[in-house]
Amino acid sequence: MGKRIGMEVAVAVAEAVGLCNIDMAAVYPITPQSHIAEHLSDLVADGHIDCEFVTVESEHSAMSAVIGASGAGARSYTATSSQGLMLMHELLPIASAMRLPIVMGIANRAVSGPLNILNDHSDIMPQRDAGWIALFVENAQEAVDLSIAAFKIAEHKDVMLPVSVNIDGFQLTHMVEPFEMPTQEEVNEFLPPFVPHATLHPSKPVTMGAFAMSDYFTEIMKAKDEAVKASKKVIQQVFDEWGEKFGRPYKLVETYKADDADVMMLTMGSMGETAQMAIDELRAKGVKAGLVKLRLWRPFPFEELKAVIGNAKKLIVTDRACSFGGPGGPVFSEIKSALYAEARRPLIYNYIIGLGGRDVQVKEFVGMFENVLADTANKAADTYEFWGVRE
Amino acid sequence: MTLKTWRELPIGCVVSEPGSASEYHTGSWRSQRPIWNDTKCIKCGICYVFCPEGCVQQTEEGFFKANMDYCKGCGICAHECWPRAIKMVEEG
Amino acid sequence: MIEVRWHGRGGQGAVTSVELLAVSAIAAGKYAQGFPSFGPERRGAPVAAFTRIDDKKINVRSGIYEPDVVLVLDSSLIGLVPVTDGLKPDGKLIVNTPKTPEEIRRELNFQGTVATVDGTGIARKEMGVPIANTTMIGALLKVIGVMELDAMKDAIDRRFGRIAQKNLNAMKRAYDEIKILN
Numbered sequence: 234m235g236k237r238i239g240m241e242v243a244v245a246v247a248e249a250v251g252l253c254n255i256d257m258a259a260v261y262p263i264t265p266q267s268h269i270a271e272h273l274s275d276l277v278a279d280g281h282i283d284c285e286f287v288t289v290e291s292e293h294s295a296m297s298a299v300i301g302a303s304g305a306g307a308r309s310y311t312a313t314s315s316q317g318l319m320l321m322h323e324l325l326p327i328a329s330a331m332r333l334p335i336v337m338g339i340a341n342r343a344v345s346g347p348l349n350i351l352n353d354h355s356d357i358m359p360q361r362d363a364g365w366i367a368l369f370v371e372n373a374q375e376a377v378d379l380s381i382a383a384f385k386i387a388e389h390k391d392v393m394l395p396v397s398v399n400i401d402g403f404q405l406t407h408m409v410e411p412f413e414m415p416t417q418e419e420v421n422e423f424l425p426p427f428v429p430h431a432t433l434h435p436s437k438p439v440t441m442g443a444f445a446m447s448d449y450f451t452e453i454m455k456a457k458d459e460a461v462k463a464s465k466k467v468i469q470q471v472f473d474e475w476g477e478k479f480g481r482p483y484k485l486v487e488t489y490k491a492d493d494a495d496v497m498m499l500t501m502g503s504m505g506e507t508a509q510m511a512i513d514e515l516r517a518k519g520v521k522a523g524l525v526k527l528r529l530w531r532p533f534p535f536e537e538l539k540a541v542i543g544n545a546k547k548l549i550v551t552d553r554a555c556s557f558g559g560p561g562g563p564v565f566s567e568i569k570s571a572l573y574a575e576a577r578r579p580l581i582y583n584y585i586i587g588l589g590g591r592d593v594q595v596k597e598f599v600g601m602f603e604n605v606l607a608d609t610a611n612k613a614a615d616t617y618e619f620w621g622v623r624e
Numbered sequence: 625m626t627l628k629t630w631r632e633l634p635i636g637c638v639v640s641e642p643g644s645a646s647e648y649h650t651g652s653w654r655s656q657r658p659i660w661n662d663t664k665c666i667k668c669g670i671c672y673v674f675c676p677e678g679c680v681q682q683t684e685e686g687f688f689k690a691n692m693d694y695c696k697g698c699g700i701c702a703h704e705c706w707p708r709a710i711k712m713v714e715e716g
Numbered sequence: 717m718i719e720v721r722w723h724g725r726g727g728q729g730a731v732t733s734v735e736l737l738a739v740s741a742i743a744a745g746k747y748a749q750g751f752p753s754f755g756p757e758r759r760g761a762p763v764a765a766f767t768r769i770d771d772k773k774i775n776v777r778s779g780i781y782e783p784d785v786v787l788v789l790d791s792s793l794i795g796l797v798p799v800t801d802g803l804k805p806d807g808k809l810i811v812n813t814p815k816t817p818e819e820i821r822r823e824l825n826f827q828g829t830v831a832t833v834d835g836t837g838i839a840r841k842e843m844g845v846p847i848a849n850t851t852m853i854g855a856l857l858k859v860i861g862v863m864e865l866d867a868m869k870d871a872i873d874r875r876f877g878r879i880a881q882k883n884l885n886a887m888k889r890a891y892d893e894i895k896i897l898n
Contacts, residue, residue: 237742238739238742238743239738239739239740239741239742239743239748239750240739241735265754330636330637331636331637331638332635332636333636350755350756351754351755352754393635393636403751403754403755404754404777407751407752407754408749408750408751408777409734409735409738409739409748409749409750409751410738410742410747410748410749410750410774411742411747411748430635430636430638431634431635431636431638431640437642438642439638439639439640439642440638440639440644441636441638441639443637443639445637448627449627449628449633449637451630452627452628452629452630452633453630453633453637455630456630456631456633456637459630460635503777504777506775506776506777507775507776507777507778509775510775510776590754590755592778592779593778594778594779594781595776595778
C-alpha cells in the first residue's frame with residue numbers, strides 16, 4: 234500500500250516516473266517543467282534508478298533522442314513545456330508514425346509571445362493532430378497515477394503510440410499537496426516489461442521511418458488513424474486495471490453531479506476541482522448544474538462524451554487557448570462537431586479562460602453559469618467570449 | 625505489383641527485410657555508362673571509393689568494373705580517375 | 717480552512733517554509749496546499765507564497781485573496797508592499813520584527829490580531845545566520861495552532877540534516893517568545 238505524503242507535484246511526477254523502470258530519459262529543462270528535469274536527473278545521478286539520462290542541447294534534440302532510444306527498445310521518457318513543445322513539434326508525428334511508445338510529461342504553459350511562462354493550454358493544442366494520445370490530469374494524485382499508467386497504455390501491443398500527460402504548469406507543477414505514492418513493488422506488478430514491436434538491433438536489422446510516396450502514404454495515414462482510435466479501448470482497460478489495483482478508478486470523461494444536470498460545464502485539467510466548488514454553490518441555490526471533465530483529448534472520446542451530456546439544455550465549454558480567427562476555443566469546436574449529428578443537443582457556450590496564468594475563482598465559474606442561464610433568448614449560444622477581458 | 629491495403633502494413637511501417645533497397649535497380653536511371661581502359665588503370669581504387677552507389681567492384685585481376693544493375697551513370701568515377709582510365713559513353 | 721499569505725524577499729526562504737509546512741501538515745494527517753506566487757523568482761525582490769490547511773480535501777486551486785493570516789518575513793517590506801491587503805478584518809498579522817505588536821498595529825492601522833517576534837534576531841543567535849524562514853514557522857504555529865510544533869521535525873530533519881536541530885531550536889524560541897495582541 235502506497236504512503237500518503239505531501240510533495241511538490243513536479244517532483245512527485247519525477248518520482249513516479251522513477252518507479253517505472255525507465256531505461257532512458259532526455260529532458261531539457263524549461264519553466265515550469267524544470268523540477269521534473271532536475272529531480273529525474275538527481276534520481277539517476279544518485280544511483281536510485283538504472284537509467285541513461287541523456288543531456289541534450291534542446292527540446293528538438295530531447296525528442297530526437299527519445300525517438301532513437303525508443304526505437305532501440307528502451308523505455309523512454311521526456312518532459313517539456315510551451316516553447317519546448319513547439320520546438321519538438323516537427324518530431325511528434327514521426328514518433329507516432331513509427332509507433333514508438335514514448336511517454337512525455339507536459340507542464341502546460343502559454344506559448345510566446347509575449348513571453349509569459351504561466352499556465353494555459355496553448356502549447357498542447359497545436360499538437361492535436363500529431364497522433365499522440367493526450368491525457369489531462371487535475372491534481373497531484375492523477376499526475377502521479379497517470380504518469381505511471383501512461384507507460385502501460387503506450388506499450389500495450391494494440392496501442393504502441395506515444396502518450397502525453399498534460400499537467401498544468403505552476404497551478405499543479407509548483408503545488409505541494411497530499412497524494413498517495415505507489416510503492417516500487419506495486420508498480421512492478423502493474424507495469425509489465427516493455428516488449429517493442431521492432432527494435433533497431435544489429436542482430437536483426439530493420440528500417441524505421443522509411444520513405445513513402447503517394448502510392449502508400451494514404452494507407453499509412455489511415456493505419457495511424459485507426460491505431461489512435463483503437464487505443465481508446467485499451468486506455469479505459471488500463472484505467473480499470475489501475476482502479477482495481479490502487480482503488481482509484483479513472484474514466485475517459487469524468488463527471489461531477491452531471492446525472493440530472495440541466496446546465497453543464499466542461500473543463501480540462503486543474504480547473505476542474507475549482508469548478509466543482511461552483512457546482513456545489515449553484516446546487517445549493519437550486520440550480521441543476523453539473524460538470525464534465527475531459528480526461529482524454531486524443532483519441533477524442535465521442536461516445537463517452539455524448540453519454541454524459543445526457544439531457545442537458547445548455548453546455549458551457551471552457552477553453553484555455555484560442556484558435557485565432559477560428560470558431561472560438563479548440564475544445565469548443567471539438568465539442569460542437571462531436572454533438573453536431575445528435576438529434577437532441579444542448580446549446581453550447583464558449584468561454585476562453587485562464588490565459589497565461591490568469592486566475593479563475595469559484596465566483597467566476599458561478600458567474601459563467603449565471604450569464605448562460607440569464608441568456609433566455611439564447612443569443613450568446615454558439616459564440617465565444619474571452620472571460621474577464623478588459624473592454 | 626499488388627499494393628498492400630492499410631490493414632496489411634506492419635506496425636509503424638517498419639521495413640523488416642534488411643537490404644531490401646537492393647531490389648530497386650537504379651541502373652535504369654542511366655543514360656551514360658562508364659567504360660574502364662585497363663591499360664591505363666593503375667588499380668588505385670579511387671573509382672571504388674568515390675562511387676556514391678557503391679556499385680564499383682574489383683575483379684580478380686585487380687581491375688574495376690561497375691555493377692550495371694545499380695550504376696546510375698553519374699560519372700563521378702570518370703571525373704575522379706586521374707590516369708583518365710574511365711570514359712563515359714552514351715547508352716543505346 | 718486556514719489560508720495564509722507569506723511576504724518575503726526572493727532568497728529568504730518563504731517558498732521553502734511554505735513547502736515544509738504543507739509537507740508536515742499532510743504528514744500529520746491534514747490536507748494542505750503550499751505554493752509560491754507563480755512567476756519568475758528574483759533574489760531580493762518582494763515575493764509572496766501561500767498555504768492552505770484544512771481537515772478535509774481542498775478543491776479550490778485559485779489564488780488566495782482574502783487570507784486569514786498574513787506573515788511578514790521581512791519587516792522592511794512594510795510600506796513597500798501592502799501586506800494587509802485583503803486580510804480579513806478579524807484576521808491575524810504576524811511580523812518578524814523587534815517592534816511590539818502595538819507599534820505594528822499603529823503603523824498599519826490593522827485592528828485584528830497582531831503578533832510580533834524578532835525572528836531574525838533569534839535566527840542569528842541560534843543558527844548564526846539572519847534567515848528567519850524556518851524560525852517564523854514557530855511563530856505561525858503558535859498563532860494558528862492547527863498542529864503541534866513537533867509535527868515539523870521530520871520535514872526539517874530531512875531538509876536540513878545536521879543543521880536541522882538549530883532550525884528546530886530557533887522555531888521553538890519563536891513559538892515561545894512571540895507577543896500576541898488580540
